[in-house]
Amino acid sequence: MSRLRVRALPAPLEAAVPVADxxxxxxxxxxxxxxxxxxxxxxxxxxxxxxxxxxxxxxxxxxxxxxxxxxxxxxxxxxxxxxxxxxxxxxxxxxxxxxxxxxxxxxxxxxxxxxxxxxxxxxxxxxxxxxxxxxxxxxxxxxxxxxxxxxxxxxxxxxxxxxxxxxxxxxxxxxxxxxxxxxxxxxxxxxxxxxxxxxxxxxxxxxxxxxxxxxxxxxxxxxxxxxxxxxxxxxxxxxxxxxxxxxxxxxxxxxxxxRPAAAAPSAPSRSAPRRLALDLLPPIATRAVRRALRTARAVRGRSRVPSA
Known part of the structure; x- marks a missing residue:
């Protein structure tokens, strides 16, 4: 059994131990x-x-x-x-x-x-x-x-x-x-x-x-x-x-x-395969691919706008 040692305090500072519900x-x-x-x-x-x-x-x-x-x-x-x-x-x-x-x-x-x-x-x-x-x-x-x-x-x-x-x-x-x-x-x-x-x-x-x-x-x-x-x-x-x-x-x-703060998550970047493909294509083909991707993103963006 634990022993509780509580010092007696002069009134009005003495505090009775509350009975827990x-x-x-x-x-x-x-x-x-x-x-x-x-x-x-x-x-x-x-x-x-x-x-x-x-x-x-x-x-x-x-x-x-x-x-x-x-x-x-x-x-x-x-x-x-x-x-x-x-x-x-x-x-x-x-x-x-x-x-x-x-x-x-x-x-x-x-x-x-x-x-x-x-x-x-x-x-x-x-x-x-x-x-x-x-x-x-x-x-x-x-x-x-x-x-x-x-x-x-x-x-x-x-x-x-x-x-x-x-x-x-x-x-x-x-x-x-x-x-x-x-x-x-x-x-x-x-x-x-x-x-x-x-x-x-x-x-x-x-x-x-x-x-x-x-x-x-x-x-x-x-x-x-x-x-x-x-x-x-x-x-x-x-x-x-x-x-x-x-x-x-x-x-x-x-x-x-x-303790150092946790590093903030970096912005999402292109996947490694896509970066590699764009790096290996000739410049004219790379520009064509980029234009196609921008067009596709624009179309997806318009499709999300609710109709009136």
Whole structure:
């Protein structure tokens, strides 16, 4: 039987675990990719590589996720837990938000699908035991319940509102060990300017050092960014079909990682036999064939025009 560790929260933040209606419980996913969410392949690979490299280097520590949705990223984070480490997940799930703006965002994006019951079912489809769950606004973690310096990796994907994201970044900063890594979602989306503002404020005034950029996530550290980048680039991403580029932000190097877009289908061309035949005919015959083909296409075009 799995053990569920839920921290008691002070009223009115404490959230009772809702009793699920059996008629609305989703079946457990058969694969990780079947879990709904926006945790895409490039970030799945980046998470896995960085977490595995930490373990290979003997670096230990807890993992923290602020904002979990239905568990797609939490399942992967749970894959990398080592003995003695814990994963803590903080999310409102289906409890009420504490302010009007956050409530409006939840209603617009998540309210119909996000439930704690669904998250737990998805997680338990791949792990024997649930993570530690804090069902509350992520702001409650500012009370120090996550021991300072206890985490090696923090994933922030909760609110898109500037004030909340800025607070989540401070929670991450306090929770991370010296060489710990933080990943922030939606740092560049047009509908999430508050995330962008909080991220770049942390970079330019809060000492957060960029490590990696993907289309969806910003990865950074308050430790040695160059060491993290060496770890990242020890993998031959290009050989696996990824694009790898480098930029500089205020004199500091940052790596960009992406999968190339699928090539657009080319315009249909003549069949090879027809091209060969036209190439082998003498010029006068080729011109005659081309005129005949143009005439035939014109006749077919007129036949498709509906009569009045």
């Amino acid at each position: 059996p008629a609305t419980v989703r079946p457990a996913p058969l694969t990780r990719d079947a879990i709904p969410g926006w945790f895409f392949r490039v970030d799945q690979e980046a998470f896995g590589h960085l977490l595995a490299a930490q373990t290979a280097a003997g670096r230990t520590g807890d993992i923290l996720e602020l904002g979990a949705y239905l568990g797609r990223s939490a399942v992967l984070l749970g894959d990398h837990l080592q003995p003695g480490e814990r994963l803590t997940v903080c999310d409102l799930f289906d409890s009420e938000a504490g302010d009007a703006e956050n409530a409006a965002e939840m209603t617009m994006s998540y309210r119909k699908t996000l439930t704690r019951t669904a998250f737990e079912a998805n997680y338990l489809a791949f792990h024997a035991e649930l993570p530690e769950i804090v069902q509350a606004p992520t702001s409650v973690l500012a009370d120090g319940r996550i021991p300072a310096g206890s985490c090696r990796f923090v994933h922030i994907d909760a609110s898109h509102l500037y004030e909340h994201v800025a607070g989540d970044i401070e929670v991450a900063r306090a929770a991370l060990a010296d060489e710990g890594l933080v990943a922030l979602d939606d740092y560049r989306s047009e509908h999430t300017p508050g995330v962008s503002a909080a991220v770049w404020q942390a970079v330019f005034t809060g000492g957060l050092k960029p490590v990696l950029l993907t289309p969806m996530k910003f990865y950074g550290t308050w430790g040695d960014a160059e060491a993290a980048q060496r770890t990242l680039l020890a993998r031959d991403w290009r050989a696996e079909g990824y694009t790898v580029d480098e930029d500089a932000i205020a004199g500091a190097r940052v790596v960009r990682l992406n």
